[in-house]
Amino acid sequence: MIRNLLSAFICVLLSAMVSLGQVTDEVFNPQRGSDPIKSVSIFPNPAVEYVSVKFEAPIAKQITITVHNVIGNAMDVDSELVDEHEIKIRIKDLSTGYYLISVKDAGLNLSYTYKFLKR
Numbered sequence: 001m002i003r004n005l006l007s008a009f010i011c012v013l014l015s016a017m018v019s020l021g022q023v024t025d026e027v028f029n030p031q032r033g034s035d036p037i038k039s040v041s042i043f044p045n046p047a048v049e050y051v052s053v054k055f056e057a058p059i060a061k062q063i064t065i066t067v068h069n070v071i072g073n074a075m076d077v078d079s080e081l082v083d084e085h086e087i088k089i090r091i092k093d094l095s096t097g098y099y100l101i102s103v104k105d106a107g108l109n110l111s112y113t114y115k116f117l118k119r
């Protein structure tokens with residue numbers, strides 16, 4: 001019973017965050033404006049072992065990425081800089097469920113959050 005209520009609460013919370021624009025899905029903002037971290041692709045989604053975060057602009061070196069579970073706790077994950085456009089995050093050891101990726105650029109004072117499903 002409690003598990004069902006918690007699952008329902010998490011679904012409602014994620015839906016509310018998406019509708020408010022705080023969390024978005026896979027491919028974001030095709031119009032490239034002054035926010036280079038808005039044009040981000042998260043793939044594959046759902047994922048099993050790795051999630052790639054790909055940027056349209058070559059900004060991967062200046063980005064800070066953190067992974068959070070749906071209640072906001074930061075998860076300990078390894079990330080690898082693939083090139084100037086892509087960061088690969090190892091999620092193999094995470095439990096199945098929804099997670100949030102926080103993408104921050106301290107130099108531009110920008111921060112966005114994206115969701116993905118770990119299978």
